[in-house]
Amino acid sequence: MTLKNDLYLRALRGETLERPPVWMMRQAGRYLPEFMALRKKYGFFTRCQTPELAAEITMQPLKRFPLDAAILFSDILVVPQAMGIDFKMKESVGPWLEIPIRTEKQIEEIRLPEVEISLDYVFRAIEITMEKLEKRVPLIGFAGSPWTIFCYCVEGKGSKTFDIAKSFCFGNPNLAKRLLQKITDTTINYLKAKVKSGVSAVQLFDSWGGLLSPEDYHEFSWPYIDQILEQLSPLTHTVVFGKGCWFALEKMAESKATALGIDWTINPELARTLTKNRKVLQGNFDPARLHSPPKVITKMVDEMIRRFGKDKYIVNLGHGILPNTPLKNATTFIEAVVNWRI
Amino acid sequence: MTLKNDLYLRALRGETLERPPVWMMRQAGRYLPEFMALRKKYGFFTRCQTPELAAEITMQPLKRFPLDAAILFSDILVVPQAMGIDFKMKESVGPWLEIPIRTEKQIEEIRLPEVEISLDYVFRAIEITMEKLEKRVPLIGFAGSPWTIFCYCVEGKGSKTFDIAKSFCFGNPNLAKRLLQKITDTTINYLKAKVKSGVSAVQLFDSWGGLLSPEDYHEFSWPYIDQILEQLSPLTHTVVFGKGCWFALEKMAESKATALGIDWTINPELARTLTKNRKVLQGNFDPARLHSPPKVITKMVDEMIRRFGKDKYIVNLGHGILPNTPLKNATTFIEAVVNWRI
Numbered sequence: 001m002t003l004k005n006d007l008y009l010r011a012l013r014g015e016t017l018e019r020p021p022v023w024m025m026r027q028a029g030r031y032l033p034e035f036m037a038l039r040k041k042y043g044f045f046t047r048c049q050t051p052e053l054a055a056e057i058t059m060q061p062l063k064r065f066p067l068d069a070a071i072l073f074s075d076i077l078v079v080p081q082a083m084g085i086d087f088k089m090k091e092s093v094g095p096w097l098e099i100p101i102r103t104e105k106q107i108e109e110i111r112l113p114e115v116e117i118s119l120d121y122v123f124r125a126i127e128i129t130m131e132k133l134e135k136r137v138p139l140i141g142f143a144g145s146p147w148t149i150f151c152y153c154v155e156g157k158g159s160k161t162f163d164i165a166k167s168f169c170f171g172n173p174n175l176a177k178r179l180l181q182k183i184t185d186t187t188i189n190y191l192k193a194k195v196k197s198g199v200s201a202v203q204l205f206d207s208w209g210g211l212l213s214p215e216d217y218h219e220f221s222w223p224y225i226d227q228i229l230e231q232l233s234p235l236t237h238t239v240v241f242g243k244g245c246w247f248a249l250e251k252m253a254e255s256k257a258t259a260l261g262i263d264w265t266i267n268p269e270l271a272r273t274l275t276k277n278r279k280v281l282q283g284n285f286d287p288a289r290l291h292s293p294p295k296v297i298t299k300m301v302d303e304m305i306r307r308f309g310k311d312k313y314i315v316n317l318g319h320g321i322l323p324n325t326p327l328k329n330a331t332t333f334i335e336a337v338v339n340w341r342i
Numbered sequence: 343m344t345l346k347n348d349l350y351l352r353a354l355r356g357e358t359l360e361r362p363p364v365w366m367m368r369q370a371g372r373y374l375p376e377f378m379a380l381r382k383k384y385g386f387f388t389r390c391q392t393p394e395l396a397a398e399i400t401m402q403p404l405k406r407f408p409l410d411a412a413i414l415f416s417d418i419l420v421v422p423q424a425m426g427i428d429f430k431m432k433e434s435v436g437p438w439l440e441i442p443i444r445t446e447k448q449i450e451e452i453r454l455p456e457v458e459i460s461l462d463y464v465f466r467a468i469e470i471t472m473e474k475l476e477k478r479v480p481l482i483g484f485a486g487s488p489w490t491i492f493c494y495c496v497e498g499k500g501s502k503t504f505d506i507a508k509s510f511c512f513g514n515p516n517l518a519k520r521l522l523q524k525i526t527d528t529t530i531n532y533l534k535a536k537v538k539s540g541v542s543a544v545q546l547f548d549s550w551g552g553l554l555s556p557e558d559y560h561e562f563s564w565p566y567i568d569q570i571l572e573q574l575s576p577l578t579h580t581v582v583f584g585k586g587c588w589f590a591l592e593k594m595a596e597s598k599a600t601a602l603g604i605d606w607t608i609n610p611e612l613a614r615t616l617t618k619n620r621k622v623l624q625g626n627f628d629p630a631r632l633h634s635p636p637k638v639i640t641k642m643v644d645e646m647i648r649r650f651g652k653d654k655y656i657v658n659l660g661h662g663i664l665p666n667t668p669l670k671n672a673t674t675f676i677e678a679v680v681n682w683r684i
Contacts, residue, residue, distance in 0.1 A: 160502050163664050166630035170638075213606040213628050244586070247607055264555040265589055286555050288508035296512075322505050 005137045008069040009200060011314050012237045012258050012280055020305060020313040021068035022337035023140075024330070025241075026320030027061040028073045031330065034060050044089035048075050054125035058139075059132050064327075065334045069137050072129060072194075074122060076144030076205060080153055082118040083110050083186055093157060100156030102168060107179045115189045122190075126197040141199035143191055145206035145242075146183040146228075147221035153179065162208055169220055176220065184224040188231045201237035203261070204228060210244015217248050229256045239282060243319060249274040263318035264289075268307035281308060284318040285333065290325045294332040301336035310342065347479045350411040351542060353656050354579045354600050354622055362647060362655045363410035364679035365482075366672070367583075368662030369403040370415045373672060376402050386431035390417050396467035400481075401474050406669075407676045411479050414471060414536075416464060418486030418547060422495055424460040425452050425528055435499060442498030444510060449521045457531045464532075468539040483541035485533055487548035487584075488525040488570075489563035495521065504550055511562055518562065526566040530573045543579035545603070546570060552586015559590050571598045581624060585661060591616040605660035606631075610649035623650060626660040627675065632667045636674040643678035652684065 003009070007021040029035060035057060038047065047053050057073040077087045077095055090096035101107060116123070129139055144152075152158070154165035154176075169176040191202045209221045225240060232238050233256035240252055241261030249271060252260050259280035262271050271281055285304060290297065305315065315337045321330065345351070349363040371377060377399060380389065389395050399415040419429045419437055432438035443449060458465070471481055486494075494500070496507035496518075511518040533544045551563045567582060574580050575598035582594055583603030591613060594602050601622035604613050613623055627646060632639065647657065657679045663672065 158502075160500075161630075161661075163630055163666070166628070167633035167664070167666065170631055171633040171635070210607065213631075214609050216628070216631075244607065246588070247609070265552065265586065267556050267589070286508075286558070288503075288505050289512055289555075289558075291509035291513045293513070319503075322509070324505070324509070 003135050003138060005068055008138050008314065009237070011312065012201060014280060014312050016311055018310075019337065019340045020308075020310050020315050022315040022334055023067050023069040023071065024061075024317050024321050024333070025071075027065075027067065027071065028057045029321055030323035031321055031325040031327065032060055032064070044075070045081075047073070048078055049121045051121050051124035051128050054121075055128035055132055058125070058129045062133070062136070065331065066338050067137065067334065069140055070129065070133060071140040071142060071203070072122070072126060072199065074125070074142070076142070076149060076207075077152060078119060078122065079143060079183065079186055079190055080149055082113040082115060082190070083182065084113070085110070085153055087152070090157075095152055095158055097153065097156040100164075101153040101179065104175055107175060107182070110179070110182050112182060112185055112189070115186065115193050119190055119193070123193055123197040126194065126199060130198045138200035139198065140201050140203055140239075141191065141194035142203040142205060143187050143228075145204050145209060145221060145240075146180045146187060146224035147212075148206055148208045149183045149187075150176065150180050150220075151208045151211075153183075162211055166211065170216075173219075180220065180224050184227050188228055191228065191232050192235065195232070195236045199236070201239060201258070202232055203239040203241060206240065206242040206245060209242045209248070214247045217245065218251065222248060222251060226255055233257065241282070246271075246274075253278050259314065261316065265318075268304065272308070277312070280312045280314060282314040282316050285316070287317045287319055287322045287325070290317075290321065290329045290333060292329075294329060297329060297332045298336040301333060302340065305337070305340055310340075345477050345480060347410055350480050350656065351579070353654070354543060356622060356654050358653055360652075361679065361682045362650075362652050362657050364657040364676055365409050365411040365413065366403075366659050366663050366675070367413075369407075369409060369413065370399045371663055372665035373663055373667040373669065374402055374406070386417070387423075389415070390420055391463045393463050393466035393470050396463075397470035397474055400467070400471045404475070404478070407673065408680050409479065409676060411482055412471065412475060413482040413484060413545070414464070414468060414541065416467070416484070418484070418491060418549075419494060420461060420464065421485060421525065421528055421532055422491055424455040424457060424532070425524065426455070427452070427495055429494070432499075437494055437500055439495065439498040442506075443495045443521065446517055449517060449524070452521070452524050454524060454527055454531070457528065457535050461532055461535070465535055465539040468536065468541060472540045480542035481540065482543050482545055482581075483533065483536035484545040484547060485529050485570075487546050487551060487563060487582075488522045488529060488566035489551055489554075490547060490549045491525045491529075492518065492522050492562075493550045493553075495525075504553055508553065512558075515561075522562065522566050526569050530570055533570065533574050534577065537574070537578045541578070543581060543600070544574055545581040545583060548582065548584040548587060551584045551590070556589045559587065560593065564590060564593060568597055575599065583624070588613075588616070595620045601656065603658065607660075610646065614650070619654070622654045622656060624656040624658050627658070629659045629661055629664045629667070632659075632663065632671045632675060634671075636671060639671060639674045640678040643675060644682065647679070647682055652682075
């Protein structure tokens, strides 16, 4: 497969480039009026579970901006849904599980799904998106980290601190690990099937890893991510984005991950030092900084690229783009990268 | 004033001790049945604003546990309230501001209050508490950091990410700084009056500093904390607790703060290295870890003290104790410190 723009893949391979590639986490999202139009018509999981819609949403930002990668529109909670854990999207609450997972019996009863069947809609969305992309840029697939999925399953909803999930974990570590392992096994099968369907890389979102101490992270989050990396890295490029997980970067740099995503609380120099310059890094513009005046954004992007270095680097935000981001400022951010020269 | 137990103050002075002192953030809080009983009868700000109630609540954990310090029951939002910013506590929402501060006119109109008058109830609560304490242990006073107060004022309520507050700040940095300065000036007056009323130390809570990049932290949070330290450190011991602010520890270690509070995402050795062992450190047990079996808690506390070292160290949690913490486990935590020996 020859891509018209393979900058993202060349960055992942560590090649010497004119400029780094750029994409934005949640680039197909609520800051786009065309996304909001679809959002009025279809519920959240309908958008995820209807391949034509997921593909259309995936393409929306690509039509507007000169992005170097597409990422399949989906949600990390489709994995527990496939495991029979019945997440809903509740108005003004977010993800919602009527009966959170908190007993041995519930964990025991969870069966590993045939992902090819129960997540069939994702693989069909990939195929449709690949056609629409016409080899313009690579397509990224993603999944939540087992710890992050665990947090939602036990808490039953979003949370600032996921205290219930953490408390459950610390009070019942062995039981917690059985659930974590089931999520891990499902995620491995899911991501393998995504690769088979045509994605060029997979990214793991450990959105809640940063709520753990370094010791607990290495007990309850990292070993499961590492299992996924062991299985997936021989098949495709793997990217681990751990929000707030600066303390695990040294360990992550020893893994089979191709690239590591970081947030804006860690500066480029320290991230390079901690990863011993072994890994491609991705990040780390504070999404709220897209509210700066455009001139400031351009200057900050320029400085960010200089500090990370143009190679082994993928420009991105340090978390998902915010719903109220001015389109003009998103354009400024992307163009600052596209027009960047030494 | 001779205290019966001055371990906390001796730790702040860097003296050689048999064991470190211990107290817990939010030790007068929702995990205590006696607190919950009062909570049923009185609204949140009534509890803060009635000196007898605030003093009684402050004393509750002292009656139950062998703690080495008391901290005055209050709230960081009493400062903006004194500035005429009308925070309410809304059922199942938390802090709530009907009209968030988002315009130049609003910021312009804020007048610096006479804290001795508008926060009189706090100083009377300190006096009553001092009597009740009978010189048993020192009393700590506290305030929010200007950045953290700013976040609530602009966002108008609690938030995971305070995107609105941050976006306002990045879009209108000069206006934001005018509000930050007004909060700072008020906080300095407030803390000076607290010291005059008898507290032995003041702690600043920068609960949302960790949402900023290191550069933005040093522009929007640290300079205001530093102003407070410059004014207060000649008068009393000062402690800065910056949740998620590991990246600022080096800078903080150069300040006039007596001690630095840290959360559990940074390990003791790194905290000591970053602060060049110049400062007393306070923390950093993950409150959710109080759901571990008691044996595990005792072992973890022992290890934590060994890693921080028994001197220049105050044992605490890395954030407030959680509402659903078993009393038995809180007892285990405190006793593990009290009984600790080399």
